[in-house]
Amino acid sequence: MYDVNQKRVAKVLKKCRQYLNWVQNSVLEGEITEANYKKLKMEIERIIRQDEDSVIFYSLRTTKYSSREILGLKKCGDENII
Template sequence: MYVIMVYDVEEKRVNKVLKIGRKYLTWVQNSVLEGEITEARLERLKSELKRCISEEKDSVIFYIMRTTKYSERQILGVEKGGKGNFL
């Protein structure tokens, strides 16, 4: 499956969330990671993040796509992070 992860966390947790996310996905730009991932690895990622974030103050959103067949990536401005084939 293909996943886009976006997060909005308190400043003191930003680096920790990014470090966890980069173990599983590719950094794209500030607070956004994406990539192919298995269901098992996605569950591990979520588990690690739950131990790191404050569920009362922070937000992590996963957009999960079963296929990227009908996807297209378009960039306006500077391309940051890893180069990928999607969004």
């Protein structure tokens, strides 16, 4: 999911749709290989502004275990995912 400046929304969405399925507005999901995951993160980092934009990656290994990685501005706390 992402929250980026309107100037970069179309670029971020277009890049993410090359790897994932668009779910709604700023949310995409799908299975992705480790290599493509790293490639997508690098490409997104080139598009966004770290001091203004926020992109969050959720990695769900099972329903019991998950991890979360944020690129750019952190806009939320470390609460549990509900």
